Amino acid sequence: SITKERTEVILQGTASLDPNDPAAVWEEFEFKCKPGDLRRRPCLISPYHYRLDWLVWFAAFQTYEQNEWIIHLAGKLLAQEEETLSLLATNPFAGREPP
Numbered sequence: 001s002i003t004k005e006r007t008e009v010i011l012q013g014t015a016s017l018d019p020n021d022p023a024a025v026w027e028e029f030e031f032k033c034k035p036g037d038l039r040r041r042p043c044l045i046s047p048y049h050y051r052l053d054w055l056v057w058f059a060a061f062q063t064y065e066q067n068e069w070i071i072h073l074a075g076k077l078l079a080q081e082e083e084t085l086s087l088l089a090t091n092p093f094a095g096r097e098p099p
């Protein structure tokens with residue numbers, strides 16, 4: 001069965017030197033098919049799923065301790081690892097300093 005509500009994991013980064021600063025601007029890493037920007041047309045690739053998008057969807061039902069891989073994913077995004085970034089639709093920090 002499918003739930004009536006969908007909890008989402010959203011990965012964001014900031015270029016602010018102080019991430020706790022209320023003026024810090026947080027930018028979202030967007031996935032290829034996971035819901036995100038409401039102005040974007042929905043992705044249809046049925047019956048298949050992008051594996052990372054699928055894993056992130058199910059990670060929202062548990063804690064990060066149960067999904068340690070998401071901590072490693074965040075580290076790879078902070079390091080701007082090209083192989084990892086290729087799994088995403090957008091990198092808000094492309095051509096800039098890493099978050």
